[in-house]
Each structure stands twice: as structure tokens, then as C-alpha cells.
Amino acid sequence: MEETSQKAKSLNKWITVVSVAVPLVVVVLFAYKIPNAKPLSFLPPIYAGTNGLTAILLVMALVAIKKGKRRVHQRLINTCIVLSVLFLVMYVAYHMTSESTIYGGEGPMKYVYYFILLTHIVLSISVIPLVLITYSKAYLGDFVMHRLWAKFTFPIWLYVAITGVLVYIMISPYYPY
Template identity: 35%
Template sequence: MSARMNIPEQAKILQQVSAKKAFTTIIAVSVAALLFLIWLIYLKDGATTSYSWVPYLPACNAAFNFLSTVFLVLGLREIKQRNFNRHMKMMTLAFITSALFLVSYVIYHHFQGDTKFLTEGIIRYVYFFILVTHILLSAFVVPLVLSSFYLALSGNFQKHRKVSKWTFPIWLYVSVTGVVIFFMLKYIG
């Protein structure tokens, strides 16, 4: 196999989209998603009805974040071994599990609203440090992930590598801290 990934036929369409148009769309989608989440979590009241399965969604969210973490690490291993197709599969799985997390997260917060951490003491400061860094970096990870995928699928591997050097550690941190936040809320808060 050559040093380049085989780009699926469907992805070749992205090669015809100008970078300016792609990045404008990525920024617009990212800003819209961020504004929607701010409204959903901090401004909208929780739903007046609920379902018996809703309380289980945070555990699903943590599982999706954990799986994203695993796929990210496996994707890194594959690219270091120059297994481009396996790298693409692992990163696609990381993307899918992150997207499933986001869907589950939105559904949960639609019904639940904001989740409070009630524990006092030093652990409260630790929790809020992790939460604030998680939230801030998650706002950046969406456009970075979408940009990394666009660059890879459009065949611009040199820029893909440059963007992914920022994307990977931020995405990994957001995935790992998502699991940490779940456990802190469940067992401490």
C-alpha cells in the first residue's frame, strides 16, 4: 500500500469543496452547536416529563467518552505504525462514539437541565477546574475535529497532520475528563 490513505469515493466530493467554504461551514456549525448547548444547559428549564431510562444516560455518556478515548489512542498507535486505513477506521469510530455521546448528552440535558455538584471542600475546586477546562476545550474540539476530518478526507494530509497535532490532545483530554466528571458527580458530588 502507498504512504497515502485510500480516500473513499464519497469523500472525494470534499476535494471539490473549497477550503474557505469548508472552514466557514465548520465554524458556523461549531458556533451554532455551542450556542445551542449553552441554551440547553443553562437557559432552558428541564422538561416537565421524563422517562425511566433518562437517569441512565450519564453512564452511557461516560461509556461513549471512554470508547472515544480508546479509539483515539488506537488511532494514534495506528498512525505511528503507518497503518493509514486502520488509523482512519479508529478515528472514524472515535468520531462516531463522540457524536453518540453528544446526542445522548443533549437528550439527557433536555430532560434534566443543569447538573449540580454539591460537595464542599477542596474537591469542589478540583471538580470545577476539571469541568471548566473540559467545557472550554470542548468548545474548541468540535471545529478542530471537523477540520481534521475535512483535511484528511480532502487529501490534504500535510495540513491534516498540523491540525491533528492540536486536535488529538484536546479531543483526548475532553474525552477523558468527560469520564472523570461522570465519576465525580456520581460518587462524590
């Protein structure tokens, strides 16, 4: 029991560090432009696709666990985490080599776009600790707490994945290439 408590404390420290460091590093790297770099203009549809695939796999993971297929669930969630990390790397790489694209729509759709974008950004920051805490509960074998955390984490992570695709679809006509 003591060993599990120590592991939990250690994991909680790492979760805190990662949850603070990742958004800060993204902001710093987002603001930095690599001089004379060729724009990685092929990345937005790819990283939007990783968001779409993440959304599909999250739903599949939910179905798997509801059917009692714990190993399938675990593999799907692990894949979702890897896809989320890949998204982040591609997103930062794109923005380090390209200027940000401004949404060009008008009227009510402009407000819809910015609402989706703002909620996507805010929730994408909050989903980092949620995913890590939820994952750590399963890792430690505390499935009661894992399920409790998952009830909050799943819909937020799914929303972030889906809105990532929507943001791409809405802004794609305004990309300069």
C-alpha cells in the first residue's frame, strides 16, 4: 500500500510538471519562427486527421470497455495518447515554419468559428492533466477512481478531438496555399 502511495505521489508530481510545461513550451515555440524555413504547409490536414482518428478511437475505446475488453480499451487509449502527442508535434512544427492563418468568414459563422476555436484551445490545455490523471489511476490499478475521472476526461478529450477537425475545416479555405 505504501509503495502505491509513493508511486501515486511521484506520478502526481510528473503530471503537474507536464501539465504546466507542455502549454508553456507550445506558447514559446508557437511564437518562434525558424528563419528561412520552408513552410510545412502539408501538415494541417494531417494533424486534423490525427484529431479525427483520435475521436474515432476514443469512441471505440469506450465501446470496448463497455463490452469488458480491457486490453483493447487500453491499446486504443495508448494509441489516442500517441496520436495526441503527434498532433502536438506537427502543430508546433507547422506554426514554427508558417504564419498563422486568419479566419476570413463573416457574419454569424465568424462568431461560431471563434467560439469553437476558443473552447478548443482552453479545453485542450485542461485535457492534458485530465488524461494523465485518468491514465495514472488505471496504471496504479485504482479502477474505481479511473472510471470516475474518465467520466469527465472522455467528453472533454472527445470534444477537443472533434473541434480540432472542425477548426481545420472552417479555416482551410483561408490558407494561403
